[in-house]
Amino acid sequence: MATSDDVHMGDAATSKPINANDYTDLLQTPHTDAFAFSETEQFALQLYDQLRELELEKSLLEAHVKDVSDVSALSDDVLHEHLMAAEREAMEAKAKFEIRNKVSQNVLIMDPVLKAVHGGQHHTVEKRLLPLISENDAVSMVHGLLTTKLANTQRILSAAERGNIATNKENRNQSRTVLELAEEAKAQSIEDIGNLSLREQVGKAEANVKESRKRTAIIKGILSAMIVGSGINWAADEELRELVMDDEEAG
Known part of the structure; x- marks a missing residue:
């Protein structure tokens, strides 16, 4: 026996032609832009971003300090080689920091995501993320298709x-x-x-x-x-x- 929900779903399916290349309805979900951080959460995220910037500056400074030496007696060619080596080491230090930062971010993100998906009713804070996780999955799927x-x-x-x-x-x-x-x-x-x-x-x-x-x-x-x-x-x-x-x- 068909219910009223079935009727509404049938009307919605037949009222608009389906376009296989149109992802508008898929991306515009009811939860879009509905999530908002509290002031405490926003402040914590700002501190986290500042901490990451300071750690990056520290890594670059440590790479720079290793190469500090008297270059006044060096020729232009040798000085150029030193500059190239210092630039390479700075890029390597930045790359290592970004990899370490990415790993730590994934670890930090994983716990609340698991609690949002598999946690019980007492994980009310993490449950706020559940609609956003669903939207992220939809966007990732569309990105893969494109x-x-x-x-x-x-x-x-x-x-x-x-x-x-x-x-x-x-x-x-x-x-x-x-x-x-x-x-x-x-x-x-x-x-x-x-x-x-x-x-x-x-x-x-x-x-x-x-x-x-x-x-x-x-x-x-x-x-x-x-x-x-x-x-x-x-x-x-x-x-x-x-x-x-x-x-x-x-x-």
Whole structure:
């Protein structure tokens, strides 16, 4: 027997067409922006951020102190090497700190998350996180789907680029053949060529060139549309910009 909830769910499912690429409803959940920290929690988080900044500064200072020495007697080349080494050590110190910070953050986050999901009713503070955890899972799922689509688009783009290169190479070969045959036939038209075999070769070569140019134009059009539609900043890349602008000029 159908209940009133079933009826409402059925109406909601049929009232709006489903778009597989629309994640708006999935991301706009009832709990969006509903969570708010208390003043004590906000103050604790601010102190935590300050502590992390101080720890990072401490790590960088410790890496710097190790290399403090008198550089007045060093040549420019040696001084440059010392600067490069110091920069490398500073980057390594920062990377180690960030890894250690990430691990400690994961440890700190894990306990309240586990209590929010598996804890009993007495974990009221942690239970406030449960709606946000569900939303985080939804966003992570959408991110994974979009990442997969982006990877597929990039693979298709690479395949189209390889096809475009192969077509251009074939087009150049066909053009070279036509030029060679035209040089042999000189100013004669195809109908004026007395050698039947040569006339057929010239006709086939011209037909192949026309067909190759058509294929090249189609591939360029598809490739240009994929580049523009993918959201890639093609204007900042010289090769992509030439592909897109060349296709627009050809159109």
